[in-house]
Amino acid sequence: MASSPGSDAALSSQKSTLSESSRTKKFPLTEEEIFYMNCRAAYLTVFKSSLENIISKDQLYLALQHAGRNPSQKTINKYWTPQTAKLNFDDFCIILRKEKPTSKAELLKSFKKLDVNDDGYILHTDLYKILTKRGEKMTQEEVNAIITLADVNTDGKFDYLKFCKLYMTTSEQCLKTTLEKLEVDSKLRRQQFGSHIEGSPERDPSPIPKSSPRIIRKTDQETFSTKGDARSSLLSATRKFKTSVSFTIAMGVNSNRNSKLTEPNSLKEWQCAQSKGCFFLEEDSEVISHQYRMQIAQRSMVYLTIKPLNLSQVEGKPSPWLSVDTALYILKENESHANLQLVCFTELRNREVFGWTGELGPGMYWLIPFTTGCKLKKEIKPITEEAQLVYRDEMGELFLTKEFRSTLSDIFEIIDLDGNGLLSIEEYNFFELRTSGEKCDEDAWAVCRENFDTKKNELTRQGFMDLNLMEANDREGDPSDLWVTLHSMGYNKALELTEACPFVISAYAEKCKPRIKAAHMEGCSGQLEKTICKSVLNKGDAKVMDVSENITVLTYKCDTWITSVIENKSESKVIIHVNNELSKNCINSRGLNIFAVEVAPKSTMVCQHVMPLNERQEWIYNCVFSLLS
Incomplete structure (x- = not known):
């Protein structure tokens, strides 16, 4: 939030906290910690808490599947005898230590024994005979479930090469999904799981839990293993892949040539309102953006468009966000924000512009920007050289570099939502919420106006530059806080905008002047997700x-x-x-x-x-x- 030079700490405190947290590096997990993390993820896919017990064979089977194991019925019977009433989380960990995941090579070796022609296929008729007549027999329904899997069966043949790949990747992706869920849910992270307490990385991992007396039996000493058993893999698949x-x-x-966006003939005579905004890519790859309320005073034909905002760039330097797809959902507000009715979305396209033309009645509407996320991705390429943000002259005075000033000018363009060349307190607070998570109140804004260049009670471009220079001076030239701001706005270490896409919305109405105002910022998991569905x-x-x-x-x-x-x-x-x-x-x-x-x-x-x-x-x-x- 903005403050006077006399109260520099007030401005820098909120961003220094964020900066320090962004520099915190976690210690790498040990193999033991990774093992328990995987155990927790699998267990919590089946149960709400690790304090719940496994009370049936089916629950044990399901939990082992989510842990990437491939248990046969014989394996399940080994750990769940007639005397077993329940197993706890510690018991589950012990079982996972003994039952190692099946490798793809072991599965392939097992299937090759059934491949009489050595061509990578098994006839459905042969597969049916093998699975229903020999060994641990499968039912007709279970075999049919395998044969109807769309991506591994064709022309009466079972492609076990594809099946093995499908089986392995499914286990890996299911585990990945549960691990991501565990990481996001802070409540689960704070739980105590069995005998293992999740602590800080500096601590030694908890000792291996002692075995529960419920499962210490003679059968535990057996060396029976189902690794590489194709039959148990297929049996497991009938439970995994119910249908497809x-x-x-x-x-x-040119699939869009018959539905190309065209402007109304008399558009130049219509009244127009515009607002800018931006898609931001979060650390977890979720996309968030501004959302808007639009007021239409009377029934009118309306033309709505959204497109990426073309900023001033160095000549010849590509602007990757210009290829990002943009769209706009329009919802009618009925009595309250909680009761929104989907009207339409900007389905038609002309190059980078997406739009919609139609009649809207009087009232309040919500405009919710949308991008698929296909082309707005986390940056992968490493940046070898960090751009310089500040420098000192011969007298020791601190200045912003030309490159950083150009970047700040572009940021100003992005956050100047109404495009009037000035920042209102509402516009500035969208910027503050994005970069520091806090708002600037009226008192702080008054101090900002006293110390930085303003016009009509709004901050000028030069005032915005000076505000950032003051922040650098607060840290005696240390650019850490400035980098926090830049990363939050989607810039990388080379001052390239790679993880954000600024856009501009235009609303034309034939009979009245539309009014558009940014209301808040929200992720795709909120109202937008419901609207798309x-x-x-x-x-x-x-x-x-x-x-x-x-x-x-x-x-x-x-x-x-x-x-x-x-x-x-x-x-x-x-x-x-x-x-x-x-x-x-x-x-x-x-x-x-x-x-x-x-x-x-x-x-x-x-x-x-x-x-x-x-x-x-x-x-x-x-x-x-x-x-x-």
Whole structure:
């Protein structure tokens, strides 16, 4: 927040705390800590707390599956005898130490024994005979569940090479999903799990818990192992992959030529309102952005557009955010913010501009910006040389470098939402909330006006520059706090805007002047997620995943991207395995070709957005969704 030079500590305190936390480095986890973290993640996928006990074979089987194990019925019986009433978290950890994960090589070796032609395939008829007549027999329903898996069966043959890859990646992705959930949920991180207490990295890991007397039996000394058992892998798969559905959509190079955005003929005579904003990429890759309220005084034809904001850049230097897709959802406010009705979204496109034309009645509307996240990604390439932000002259006086001043000028353009060349307290507070998490109150704003250049009670571009220079002086030239601000705004160490996309919204109305004002900033998991789901539920192609019709996958195609949504009407959570490997010239918002998502009971969630990698080439969306237990 802004303050006078006489109270420099007030301004720098909030950002120094953030800066120091950003420089904190965690010690790497030991193998023992990683083992317990994986145990917790698997256990908490099945149970709400590690203090709950395993009370059935099915629960034990499911927990072991989520830990990446491949238990046969014989293995389950080894740890769950007629005398076993329950197992606790410590018992579960002991079992995981003994039952090592099956490797892909071991699975392949086992399947090759069944491959009579040595061509990577097993006929469905042979597979049926083997699995229902020999050894640990499988039921007809279980075998049918394997044969109907869309991405490993074709022409009456079972592709066990693809199956092994699918099986291994599913185990890995399920574990990754549960680990990410564990990391995000601070309550779970603070729990005590069995005998192991999660502590600071400086501490030695807790000792290996002693075995529970419930499972110390003679059978524990047996050396029986199911590693490499293809039958148990297939049996496990019947529980993992209950059913699957697939979507295939071919998109041409000029798929949007018949629905191109065109301006109304008399647009020059319409009244216009504009507002700028920005998509910001969070550490967990969630996208957040400004959201707006728009007032329409009387019924009128309206033309709405959104496009990336082109900032002043060095000549010849690319602006990566200009290729980021942008869109806008329009919702009607009925009595309250909690009751919003989806009206439309800017589906039509002309180059980088997305827009919508139609009639709106009088009232208050919400404008919610949206980007798929396919092209706004966390930066991967390392920056070898850090840009200089400040320097001292021969007299020792501190100045901002030319490069940093240019960057600050661009930031000013981004946060000057109404584009009047000045920053109001409301605009400045959006910046403060983004960079420090705090707001500037009226008293602090008054002090800011007294000490920095202002016009009409608003901060000028020069005043904004001087404010940042004062911050550097507060730290005696240390640029740490300035870097916190830059990283929060999406800039890397080379002063390149790589993890944000500024945009501009324009609203034209034929019979009245629209009014647009930024209301708050929010992530895609809030109102936007609900809005996307509602839109896809209304327009998408639906395929039911189970016989009870509780799980449905819906896919919606517009000219620029494809969105898939999963609806779970059941009373329990479900895990859906998603495989995009057969798609061509595609990128998706998850950043992975194969992944798993967890859908809560009685809920709907966005699974992924998919776009062409190269828009000048044809692209094919081919995705298989498999329901896991």
